[in-house]
Amino acid sequence: MSEHQIQLTVNTRPVQASVEARMTLGDFLRSKAGYTGLHLACEHGVCGACTIIVDGLAVRSCLMFAVQADGAEVTTVEGVANADGTLHPVQQAMRECHALQCGFCTPGVVMTLASLTADDARPAADTMLKALSGHLCRCTGYQGIRKAIDKLAEAGTTGGRA
Amino acid sequence: MKPAPFDYVVPASIEEALGHLDRGGGDATILAGGQTLMPLLALCMSTPSVIVDINRITALKGIERTSETVRIASVTRQNEALANEPLAAALPTVVRAISQVGHFQTRNRGTVGGSISLGEPAAELPATAVALGAEIEVHSLRRGERRIPAERFYLGPYSTTVEADELVTAIHFPLWPANSLIVFREVARRPGDFALVGLVGAIAVNEGKITQAGLAWFGMGPTPMKAWQAESALFGENIGDVDPQAIADLALSETEPFDDHSATADYRRSVGRQIFVRTLSDALNLRKAA
Numbered sequence: 135m136s137e138h139q140i141q142l143t144v145n146t147r148p149v150q151a152s153v154e155a156r157m158t159l160g161d162f163l164r165s166k167a168g169y170t171g172l173h174l175a176c177e178h179g180v181c182g183a184c185t186i187i188v189d190g191l192a193v194r195s196c197l198m199f200a201v202q203a204d205g206a207e208v209t210t211v212e213g214v215a216n217a218d219g220t221l222h223p224v225q226q227a228m229r230e231c232h233a234l235q236c237g238f239c240t241p242g243v244v245m246t247l248a249s250l251t252a253d254d255a256r257p258a259a260d261t262m263l264k265a266l267s268g269h270l271c272r273c274t275g276y277q278g279i280r281k282a283i284d285k286l287a288e289a290g291t292t293g294g295r296a
Numbered sequence: 297m298k299p300a301p302f303d304y305v306v307p308a309s310i311e312e313a314l315g316h317l318d319r320g321g322g323d324a325t326i327l328a329g330g331q332t333l334m335p336l337l338a339l340c341m342s343t344p345s346v347i348v349d350i351n352r353i354t355a356l357k358g359i360e361r362t363s364e365t366v367r368i369a370s371v372t373r374q375n376e377a378l379a380n381e382p383l384a385a386a387l388p389t390v391v392r393a394i395s396q397v398g399h400f401q402t403r404n405r406g407t408v409g410g411s412i413s414l415g416e417p418a419a420e421l422p423a424t425a426v427a428l429g430a431e432i433e434v435h436s437l438r439r440g441e442r443r444i445p446a447e448r449f450y451l452g453p454y455s456t457t458v459e460a461d462e463l464v465t466a467i468h469f470p471l472w473p474a475n476s477l478i479v480f481r482e483v484a485r486r487p488g489d490f491a492l493v494g495l496v497g498a499i500a501v502n503e504g505k506i507t508q509a510g511l512a513w514f515g516m517g518p519t520p521m522k523a524w525q526a527e528s529a530l531f532g533e534n535i536g537d538v539d540p541q542a543i544a545d546l547a548l549s550e551t552e553p554f555d556d557h558s559a560t561a562d563y564r565r566s567v568g569r570q571i572f573v574r575t576l577s578d579a580l581n582l583r584k585a586a
Contacts, residue, residue, distance in 0.1 A: 135301030155304030155347070158334070177297070178335035182401060191375075191404040197334040198405065201304055202349060246401060267487040268399030 140204040144169060145213030153200045160184040160195035162203075163210060171211040173241050182269035185242035186210050192249035192265075211241035214248050224248050224286065231281035235273035243269050243279060251286060259287035299337035306349040310356065313463055314437040316348045322460035324348050328371055329406035331398060332414055356409070356465060359383050365468045366390075367433075370409020374398070377408050387469055389428060389498045392480045393420040399488040413464045415449075415456045415519070418490040420482070422450060423520035425467060427479075427497035427512035433466040434458055443468070450519035472508065473500040477579040479511060481571045485558065491515045492559045493568045495575055497523075499530065506530045506538075516568055517552035525550060535580050544572040 136155045141148065149167050160177070163169040163186070175183040177196045184195040187209040214222040221229065224247040234240045246265050250257050262283045271279070307313040317324050325344035327333055328351065336342040350356055356371035359380050366386050368377060374394050377383055384391045397420050398406055411421040412432060425432070425446035432444045436459065449456050458464060482494030497511035509530040511523040526547035530538065553564035 136303045138304065154301070156299040156301055178338045179331060179402065182399070185401055192401050193404050194401055196338070197330050197402070199304070202351060264487065265400040268401040
């Protein structure tokens with residue numbers, strides 16, 4: 135078993151640590167770096183709750199080892215709102231559309247939609263809906279999330295409803 | 297559950313990776329996108345002593361078109377391949393198949409070579425490689441490079457001809473004639489699930505005659521199942537003379553569908569027939585109208 139020094143950026147803050155090779159990025163962020171907004175549920179790549187953004191891409195943090203994130207730029211749900219507390223457009227849309235019930239799957243959904251709408255991109259509702267297939271909501275609260283997706287698509291200048 | 301302890305190495309070159317595999321003597325496991333391996337590790341269904349992470353080897357990334365083939369390096373992410381315009385122009389069937397692999401989030405990590413070398417019988421990419429006549433490029437420290445035709449690559453569920461000291465480095469897809477028809481349909485319980493039944497391939501047509509056909513099933517046997525007889529029956533046929541029902545019979549005769557918790561073999565056969573007839577008819581009718 136091997137132990138490794140890693141250095142990465144989490145929500146624009148530098149983080150350094152020593153990790154066992156077998157520690158997943160999701161476990162590392164929650165238990166060593168303190169980002170408990172990230173939710174781990176199934177821990178084997180099925181549910182999507184632990185989705186975060188690594189180097190600009192939405193990925194499941196239970197399906198990556200922390201050691202693989204050495205040098206990476208990571209964003210968790212704690213990092214999407216403005217410093218003054220203004221919600222990210224995805225968070226705002228989900229809030230307005232009641233797109234969460236128990237909230238356990240929510241951080242993952244937010245991160246997927248945040249990655250798709252980064253840099254003011256406004257994907258079609260259909261694109262976001264397809265990406266939503268990578269998330270399970272055990273409350274079955276999908277209709278609110280769909281409404282939030284429609285709202286995000288309408289907010290764009292070119293994005294249309296599917 | 298958590299993965300059992302292991303040693304982790306992250307080689308910078310193919311040679312270095314091959315050295316680790318050679319020394320590992322079968323107990324070293326390659327980590328590419330990890331979208332299948334990580335769950336197996338988390339469930340302790342796989343407990344290797346060494347993990348060789350090939351994600352930082354730049355020579356294993358990228359898509360290159362030559363005059364005869366498109367070479368997809370093994371660690372190319374599925375979403376990168378999906379967004380690759382030269383690939384979409386040259387081999388639209390491949391792009392169509394990749395769009396159905398897993399989910400958007402898993403395709404950001406999951407690799408083309410990973411899906412090809414895993415050998416899941418219900419997966420899209422292995423069947424696509426078999427249908428289109430791809431070759432798998434493999435390297436080992438002691439024996440150098442070899443290329444294996446996809447149709448001989450798969451031995452059974454999750455079993456391929458790749459040896460423990462070998463690394464899949466690329467997949468070479470032959471170019472098909474421009475405007476070849478895309479054949480693709482799958483039936484799955486939910487988007488992103490493995491298919492219960494699927495069909496993939498391409499058909500090249502010139503002046504109303506079929507000049508080339510490559511077809512394979514997924515989820516219809518222990519490996520991707522190539523529809524050899526259907527392909528040869530289609531070869532040289534006038535589009536108007538094709539009897540999709542008869543071709544479907546031939547294609548089904550070369551399958552070995554199985555029962556599992558999701559579907560019975562009979563269900564797979566019956567749905568397989570339906571999607572075969574529909575997909576072939578759709579493809580050929582489109583062509584006639586054009």
